[in-house]
Amino acid sequence: MADGDDDTVPRVTEQMRIVIAEEVGKAIENSLSNFIDKIQNTVLSVVEERIKKLEDNSNLAKEKSGGRKPCSxxxxxxxxxxxxxxxxxxxxxxxxxxxxxxxxxxxxxxxxxxxxxxxxxxxxxxxxxxxxxxxxxxxxxxxxxxxxxxxxxxxxxxxPKAVINKIKEEFMQLRHKGESIGKITGMFMDKMKFCDDLITNEEQKVYYYHNMLSAEYREFITPSKYETLTEIVNAAREREIELKKSIERGERRAQDVNPSPTKKARTNETAKKSDTKGGTPSCKICGKNHKGECRFKDKPCPICRKTGHMAISCPEKMTVCYNCYRTGHKRSECRELVGKKEGQHSKGEASKAKARSFQLTATEAKV
Incomplete structure (x- = not known):
């Protein structure tokens, strides 16, 4: 029995080894499959995350470009x-x-x-x-x-800052001297870009623009009426149109005051014709000879906006100088012409004062 027992022990051990090997193989196979599944799931999740990130970046780029691809x-x-x-x-x-x-x-x-x-x-x-x-x-x-x-x-x-500081100084000293409103406004805008520390709101823009305009504009434009720079610029443009019209009206009036001989003859002939037609009195509103109610009776005057008269007889019409094109005086009263005439007189007197006459006696002439 002892020998039989000794023979059975190795066989049992061998069988156990086989069983153990099989079980270990199964366990390794199961663990490997689970490990491979985990690796696959991890890789797939990483890839999906990367793809989603790329899609998000692509969508963001499309949103920034309005749904269009970047230009070449x-x-x-x-x-x-x-x-x-x-x-x-x-x-x-x-x-x-x-x-x-x-x-x-x-x-x-x-x-x-x-x-x-x-x-x-x-x-x-x-x-x-x-x-x-x-x-x-x-x-x-x-x-x-x-x-x-x-x-x-x-x-x-x-x-450079040095040039910008110079532009700031030019902006502070900018003055309207006969340029068109479009040109002076462009200069004002260009220089104002560099004066952010001086001009911080619309009220200051209006103030500096009004201060830059010439007297014939400032007299008719009140800065407190305007809230933005655009409003006062438009007001200056309207004033420019009015000045041009007033100058044109002034030139026409000057031609009417000093008409040519042919025009005088024509006006005399028309006056005679009107007298022969029945002596119709001249209208107080338009100045012409007509019967019935004047058609300009209810039409406002372009200068004062009142009815009852026309621009030519407006009591508020301005006197325009045809030398400097400023209001308030005539050409004969212009200081520029008066100054030139006085300078010419003084030069003439000086030249006359330099002339001298010398008289010689007979004995001095012989010597």
Whole structure:
């Protein structure tokens, strides 16, 4: 029995090994399958997360560009972006910045292309400056530069503080001296861009604009009536039209006061004809000879806006000088002409005073 028992022990052990191996194999197989499933799930979740992130970025880019793809350089150039030659002039420089940024917006240009596309429009001294700047910072840094990073050194070089301070002084001293309202308003707007520290609201804009206008405009424009700069500019334009009309009316009145001989003869003939027709008295409103009620009776005067008379007989009409085209005096009373005449008289008297006469006696003449 002992020997039999000894023989059965190894067989049982071998069988156990086989069973154990099978069980271990099954356990490893099950664990590997579970491990592989976990790895697959992890990889799939990471891939799905990456794809979703890419889609979100793509949708965000589409939203920024209005649902359109970023433009190419060819499409950008088709919009004819402005060229900058490198003028050291804050007005020209900042106007170019505003214009080129407007093209970026209209073409839905990608922000990463702003510097590359924008610097392609530099010419002359501006291109020399940019080439030198790229050497200074390196080509890689130039490619990675944002538009805001580009504008900082660009404006520092082409729009220096010394020139801006000069523009501020010119703005404070700007005065209307016969230019058209359109021209003087353009000068005012250009210089006002650099005076943000001086002008902070619309009320100050109205004040400075009114103070800049000439006397013939300020007398008829009250700044407290206007809330915005646009309103007082429109009022100045209306005043300019009225002044031009008053000058035209004044020239016509001057021709009527001193008519040509042929015109005198015609007026005399018409007067005689009116007398022969029945002696119709002249109308107090329009000044013409007619019967019945005057058709200008209810029409307001273009100068004072009152009825009962026309512009030619308006009591509020202005006297315009035909030398300096200002109101309040006639040409014969113009200070400029009076000053010139006085200067001419003084020169004539001085030349007369220099003349001398010398008398010689007979003995002095012989010597």
């Amino acid at each position: 350089y060819k499409e950008f150039m088709a919009c004819k972006p402005p060229i900058y030659n490198g003028e050291v002039d804050p007005i020209v420089c900042q106007r170019w910045i505003g214009d080129i940024e407007g093209v970026f917006e209209r073409t839905h240009c990608d922000e990463n292309d702003y510097v590359a596309y924008g610097t392609g429009q530099l010419r002359g001294q501006a291109k020399d400056w940019w080439d030198n700047k790229k050497k200074e910072i390196g080509s890689e840094a130039a490619k990675a530069m944002t538009w805001e990073e580009f504008k900082t050194p660009f404006l520092k070089h082409h729009s």
